[in-house]
Amino acid sequence: MAGMLEEVKRQFEDATDLLAETLDNGYWKMDLAYFPALCDEKIKDGLLVPFSYRFDPDEFRRMLRANPKYERADKPDQWANLLLKGFVLLSIEGECYSFKSDRAFTTEPGTTEIESSLLGPQAAFSEDLNMNTALVRFRYNVPTLAAEPYDKGKYSNTSIIVMYDRELVNSTVLKRLHERLERIRIDLLNASSALIKDLTDRHYRLFPTILQTERPDRVASMLRKGKIVIIVSGSRFALILPVRLFDFMHAMDDEYDSYWINRFLTLMRYLGIFLTIILPASYIAIVSYNPEIFRVQLAFTIDGSRAGVPYPSFVEVFIMLFMIEALIEASVRLPRIVGSTATTVGGLILGQAAQQAGLVSSIMIIVTSVVAISNFVIPNPDFSQAVRMTKYPFVLIAMLYGLSGVAVLFFALIVYLCNLRSFGEPYFAVFTSRIKNLPPRGG
Amino acid sequence: MYRYFYYHVIYVGLINIMIFVPWTLLQHRFNGAVSAIGIAIVYGTALAYLTTFLFSKFPGLGLADILKAYLPRGLSVLLNLIGAAIWCLAGVLVVYAYSTTIQQFFNPDMNPYLFLSLMTLAGVWGSSRSTRTIQFAQEILLLICAPLIIMILLKAVFSPWLDWNAIRVTAGYVTNPPSFVAFCAASFVFAGCNTLAVVNRLLPAEARIRFKWIIPIFCTFFLLVSFFIPIGFHGTVAVGEYLYVWSVTADSMIMEYGFVYRVLFLFLLLYTALSLMFAMNTWHTAMEFVKACHPKSKPQPDQYPVGPANWWISAVFGVLTIAYALWSNEERNQMVNQNWLIAQVFTDLLTVLLLSGFAFRKKRGQRRSAPAAAVPDSR
Numbered sequence: 001m002a003g004m005l006e007e008v009k010r011q012f013e014d015a016t017d018l019l020a021e022t023l024d025n026g027y028w029k030m031d032l033a034y035f036p037a038l039c040d041e042k043i044k045d046g047l048l049v050p051f052s053y054r055f056d057p058d059e060f061r062r063m064l065r066a067n068p069k070y071e072r073a074d075k076p077d078q079w080a081n082l083l084l085k086g087f088v089l090l091s092i093e094g095e096c097y098s099f100k101s102d103r104a105f106t107t108e109p110g111t112t113e114i115e116s117s118l119l120g121p122q123a124a125f126s127e128d129l130n131m132n133t134a135l136v137r138f139r140y141n142v143p144t145l146a147a148e149p150y151d152k153g154k155y156s157n158t159s160i161i162v163m164y165d166r167e168l169v170n171s172t173v174l175k176r177l178h179e180r181l182e183r184i185r186i187d188l189l190n191a192s193s194a195l196i197k198d199l200t201d202r203h204y205r206l207f208p209t210i211l212q213t214e215r216p217d218r219v220a221s222m223l224r225k226g227k228i229v230i231i232v233s234g235s236r237f238a239l240i241l242p243v244r245l246f247d248f249m250h251a252m253d254d255e256y257d258s259y260w261i262n263r264f265l266t267l268m269r270y271l272g273i274f275l276t277i278i279l280p281a282s283y284i285a286i287v288s289y290n291p292e293i294f295r296v297q298l299a300f301t302i303d304g305s306r307a308g309v310p311y312p313s314f315v316e317v318f319i320m321l322f323m324i325e326a327l328i329e330a331s332v333r334l335p336r337i338v339g340s341t342a343t344t345v346g347g348l349i350l351g352q353a354a355q356q357a358g359l360v361s362s363i364m365i366i367v368t369s370v371v372a373i374s375n376f377v378i379p380n381p382d383f384s385q386a387v388r389m390t391k392y393p394f395v396l397i398a399m400l401y402g403l404s405g406v407a408v409l410f411f412a413l414i415v416y417l418c419n420l421r422s423f424g425e426p427y428f429a430v431f432t433s434r435i436k437n438l439p440p441r442g443g
Numbered sequence: 444m445y446r447y448f449y450y451h452v453i454y455v456g457l458i459n460i461m462i463f464v465p466w467t468l469l470q471h472r473f474n475g476a477v478s479a480i481g482i483a484i485v486y487g488t489a490l491a492y493l494t495t496f497l498f499s500k501f502p503g504l505g506l507a508d509i510l511k512a513y514l515p516r517g518l519s520v521l522l523n524l525i526g527a528a529i530w531c532l533a534g535v536l537v538v539y540a541y542s543t544t545i546q547q548f549f550n551p552d553m554n555p556y557l558f559l560s561l562m563t564l565a566g567v568w569g570s571s572r573s574t575r576t577i578q579f580a581q582e583i584l585l586l587i588c589a590p591l592i593i594m595i596l597l598k599a600v601f602s603p604w605l606d607w608n609a610i611r612v613t614a615g616y617v618t619n620p621p622s623f624v625a626f627c628a629a630s631f632v633f634a635g636c637n638t639l640a641v642v643n644r645l646l647p648a649e650a651r652i653r654f655k656w657i658i659p660i661f662c663t664f665f666l667l668v669s670f671f672i673p674i675g676f677h678g679t680v681a682v683g684e685y686l687y688v689w690s691v692t693a694d695s696m697i698m699e700y701g702f703v704y705r706v707l708f709l710f711l712l713l714y715t716a717l718s719l720m721f722a723m724n725t726w727h728t729a730m731e732f733v734k735a736c737h738p739k740s741k742p743q744p745d746q747y748p749v750g751p752a753n754w755w756i757s758a759v760f761g762v763l764t765i766a767y768a769l770w771s772n773e774e775r776n777q778m779v780n781q782n783w784l785i786a787q788v789f790t791d792l793l794t795v796l797l798l799s800g801f802a803f804r805k806k807r808g809q810r811r812s813a814p815a816a817a818v819p820d821s822r
Binding site: 400409 | 550
């Protein structure tokens with residue numbers, strides 16, 4: 001197929017980093033095209049050496065047919081894609097072949113950065129798709145683990161792999177996922193979070209309905225529960241679906257800790273969520289609307305600590321919440337070296353200065369710290385952000401209605417969560433675990 | 444998933460306070476309430492057993508679907524609308540009663556319609572969800588409320604200020620002939636099983652409702668508590684003076700330890716959840732009845748996202764609540780409450796009679812078409 005080189009050169013007209021040449025070893029001529037930056041050293045031993053000074057026509061033909069890295073690539077419309085994915089195209093004796101020589105950018109698993117664990121494995125997903133697939137296969141080592149490759153993103157052309165245990169998976173969810181994947185129209189797929197937006201049907205969602213994780217052990221335990229995992233090339237996070245609210249509150253250490261520790265910590269986390277949502281609103285409600293709820297001594301203490309504060313409680317709450325949100329945002333965005341400055345300065349202000357200056361009450365400082373700390377107790381960053389946002393509607397309703405409004409909004413929040421579905425499966429419902437209904441392996 | 448059924452039984456049993464059941468009973472405490480309670484326990488239990496049994500003959504079908512299958516269209520639409528009116532009114536009454544309670548005990552300075560509209564909005568938001576969502580929400584909310592319920596009940600029963608003599612004296616009036624209104628009020632406590640009218644759609648065919656003894660045990664307990672505990676706290680005569688008798692009773696208790704001193708506030712927070720659950724469920728049931736009037740309607744208990752019809756119908760219920768609040772005052776509200784309590788006895792009876800007729804016809808193989816279950820596989 002003599003036209004390969006011309007065709008490739010025509011398609012990649014100004015791509016000067018494409019190497020497209022005809023090699024001649026004195027016996028044969030070979031048309032060769034590849035991106036040196038996308039390919040690794042395998043091309044030397046796999047193709048250039050057998051073609052050049054170890055050349056033997058019979059052996060070379062045998063190699064083309066027998067080596068699984070070589071595949072026939074007859075269709076001209078595949079060529080561009082193959083080259084871009086790091087394949088080498090070669091045309092020899094009128095036949096066109098592709099040689100898989102894509103470069104792996106990382107060769108080692110990453111380390112857990114977001115979902116750290118004390119006793120669990122420390123290996124995390126890397127940004128390399130093959131490495132991530134290997135990590136999943138290593139932890140979930142059964143023949144029933146299915147893997148379906150896709151390419152998504154009009155411009156990024158990102159490889160993704162959908163993995164599931166074909167014996168355990170819920171077929172309706174899988175069908176729904178296939179439909180969604182068909183419908184996806186996305187330009188650049190740079191991170192797995194970008195995929196979430198297109199897989200969920202709501203653009204204005206607050207709570208995540210797809211779980212992102214960097215831990216292969218979490219992926220394995222979810223696969224065992226019949227969930228589907230999506231790995232996106234170039235992203236350190238795998239997507240898991242369908243999930244329930246409780247999965248976001250689950251730290252992997254829960255599976256490695258002893259029973260009572262695990263129960264205690266889980267309970268503490270839910271208490272943390274409750275406090276971080278309710279506390280600023282309750283402060284406003286109790287100080288400004290219903291101080292009679294608390295026993296007299298406590299009501300006096302709270303009011304006494306507010307003696308020097310000249311404005312209503314909600315202004316105080318907004319000042320402090322702004323401070324703490326700004327501090328969190330600053331510590332996330334700042335480079336590590338400067339980061340400690342922000343925390344020190346913020347800690348000074350949040351700590352004593354604001355109270356001594358008479359801007360906020362000392363109780364409010366306690367409330368703010370409890371809110372911030374409780375929010376960090378949530379193991380999943382996505383969910384943590386959602387909870388972080390949730391407290392603001394509560395603050396607003398407390399301004400208008402006091403404590404009874406907070407109770408009504410809490411009801412509405414529970415209904416909202418129950419109303420959510422993750423790929424048609426219930427999101428927030430207790431005692432509906434599927435795991436007990438799943439067949440044991442080999443059974 | 445028959446456990447969802449019992450959540451309905453339990454919160455309907457508890458909500459009787461907001462629909463003035465204790466007040467009605469206490470008005471008749473010397474002339475027939477006690478014997479009416481006795482009769483209502485037997486009658487309510489029998490009716491509850493019968494209702495659950497009859498609904499189990501029509502697996503996966505709501506009451507509206509059964510009516511549609513067995514009755515001429517005009518009649519079934521009429522019955523649907525009657526059902527919708529009864530259910531919708533129950534929610535309206537509870538939301539109104541609760542927001543006036545809050546007005547009296549929690550936010551006396553607030554414009555009464557402000558909180559009422561918030562409650563209505565929350566009720567509309569809840570009721571416009573799908574049936575399955577409502578079940579999930581009900582379960583979780585009841586689990587969250589359970590510690591509060593148990594605490595308040597135990598505190599009331601074991602309170603040293605509870606005068607058992609007053610309770611004994613009142614119980615002694617059991618020989619008086621029963622009063623009809625008191626009987627209707629008392630039998631409301633057992634009405635929780637009627638929520639099967641919609642929830643039955645989500646019960647899988649093979650799921651038998653087991654542990655039916657829960658109904659008489661819990662409902663009798665709730666009924667006796669809500670009647671006798673206020674008497675024990677306020678005395679046989681003074682108890683008749685209060686309109687919001689249970690709020691005052693809750694205020695008779697204090698908590699020694701903890702941030703909150705008066706039990707009243709916990710009680711009110713608890714009843715925020717219970718009233719909203721009740722409003723959510725009754726309006727949802729009413730909404731399903733209205734939706735079933737449309738000839739092409741198909742029951743979709745697990746619809747996501749919900750259709751616009753849900754929003755519109757629930758919004759109408761919300762508007763009705765506001766309108767009721769504008770029209771109503773204490774006296775009119777009492778009148779409507781009493782009449783509603785009487786009416787619900789008759790509609791419940793009518794439901795059972797109709798269902799037995801249909802079950803009989805079904806057994807004789809006379810049904811016209813085989814109605815299919817709404818959800819063939821529901822977990």
